[in-house]
Amino acid sequence: MAINKLALIRYRAIDKCLRNRYRKWALEDLIEKVSEALYDYEGIESGISKRTIQADIQLMRSDKLGYNAPIIVQDRKYYAYEDPNFSINHTKITDTDLDKMSEIVSVLRQMNGFDYFDDMTDIIARLENSLRKTTDKSDNYIQLEGNVLVKGIQHITPLYQAIRKRVPLLINYRSFKAKEARASVYHPYLLKEYRNRWFLICKPQKGTSLLTLALDRIIDFMEMNPKDFVPYTGVGFDRYFEDTIGVTKDIKSRAQKVILWVNKYNVPYVLTKPIHHSQQVIKEEEGGTIIRLDVTLNFELERELLGFGECIKVLGPKKLQQTIAKRLQQAAGSYL
Numbered sequence: 001m002a003i004n005k006l007a008l009i010r011y012r013a014i015d016k017c018l019r020n021r022y023r024k025w026a027l028e029d030l031i032e033k034v035s036e037a038l039y040d041y042e043g044i045e046s047g048i049s050k051r052t053i054q055a056d057i058q059l060m061r062s063d064k065l066g067y068n069a070p071i072i073v074q075d076r077k078y079y080a081y082e083d084p085n086f087s088i089n090h091t092k093i094t095d096t097d098l099d100k101m102s103e104i105v106s107v108l109r110q111m112n113g114f115d116y117f118d119d120m121t122d123i124i125a126r127l128e129n130s131l132r133k134t135t136d137k138s139d140n141y142i143q144l145e146g147n148v149l150v151k152g153i154q155h156i157t158p159l160y161q162a163i164r165k166r167v168p169l170l171i172n173y174r175s176f177k178a179k180e181a182r183a184s185v186y187h188p189y190l191l192k193e194y195r196n197r198w199f200l201i202c203k204p205q206k207g208t209s210l211l212t213l214a215l216d217r218i219i220d221f222m223e224m225n226p227k228d229f230v231p232y233t234g235v236g237f238d239r240y241f242e243d244t245i246g247v248t249k250d251i252k253s254r255a256q257k258v259i260l261w262v263n264k265y266n267v268p269y270v271l272t273k274p275i276h277h278s279q280q281v282i283k284e285e286e287g288g289t290i291i292r293l294d295v296t297l298n299f300e301l302e303r304e305l306l307g308f309g310e311c312i313k314v315l316g317p318k319k320l321q322q323t324i325a326k327r328l329q330q331a332a333g334s335y336l
């Protein structure tokens with residue numbers, strides 16, 4: 001049974017009360033303390049009902065949450081723990097809990113770059129060893145797409161820490177077009193992954209626009225003085241990249257109405273795995289389907305469309321149609 005945040009606050013508040021043996025706890029007292037906890041942690045002023053607290057106590061007593069709390073009623077009025085040393089915080093981790101954690105770590109282990117997952121694997125192994133004494137290794141049942149040969153993933157953790165600590169970085173970077181690396185100061189804001197490549201969204205010291213640096217082009221970097229950090233003040237990045245496929249976007253870019261024709265053989269693939277979350281069907285025809293995307297025009301969009309080859313035709317905008325046509329002609333010319 002999943003526990004939401006508010007329920008967990010209630011359980012812990014009740015547990016804290018019942019661990020206090022120096023006073024008696026009537027139902028009204030528990031309601032008062034739980035209401036105070038909800039206000040302190042979540043700002044909820046409406047309080048809590050008698051029925052909810054009674055249901056919470058029943059759940060804490062049961063095995064559904066793994067608590068098996070020995071809650072008794074004394075003098076037909078006051079709630080207490082029969083075992084004075086009991087607390088839900090001391091509840092043992094069950095085999096089911098371990099199995100779930102092991103499955104999660106198995107998935108996370110396949111995500112390149114974050115060394116925190118290695119630490120989690122060690123923690124799970126030690127938990128299993130202490131409770132089971134012997135650990136049975138099982139096969140993975142989930143396999144994520146990954147490329148261990150991708151360069152730059154060793155930078156993910158230190159860059160992530162720099163973003164969290166709000167520290168400017170002196171980055172030695174060499175773009176694909178540059179002959180030599182160049183060191184500049186950047187203010188890091190976001191790590192973003194696209195197709196197994198990682199990118200750093202940042203602002204240069206001398207500039208106002210956001211830049212996207214590929215981690216596999218970063219030679220090295222060092223932290224600068226945190227006092228010089230310039231925080232990001234734009235819209236949230238979820239919203240910033242909402243109309244974008246990939247990571248390439250200028251702050252002035254705006255979504256455009258992209259109209260595509262998809263032949264009937266590939267329509268099921270495009271409908272079950274949309275090219276972008278804005279995708280919508282405009283018209284269904286005998287030979288195919290016309291769809292619409294509301295996205296910014298960038299290199300990643302072009303590559304996505306080119307991947308469909310002759311199965312997709314760009315109907316608009318004209319600029320994108322001409323770009324795709326030109327690139328297809330150049331590709332065909334390579335085989336002549």
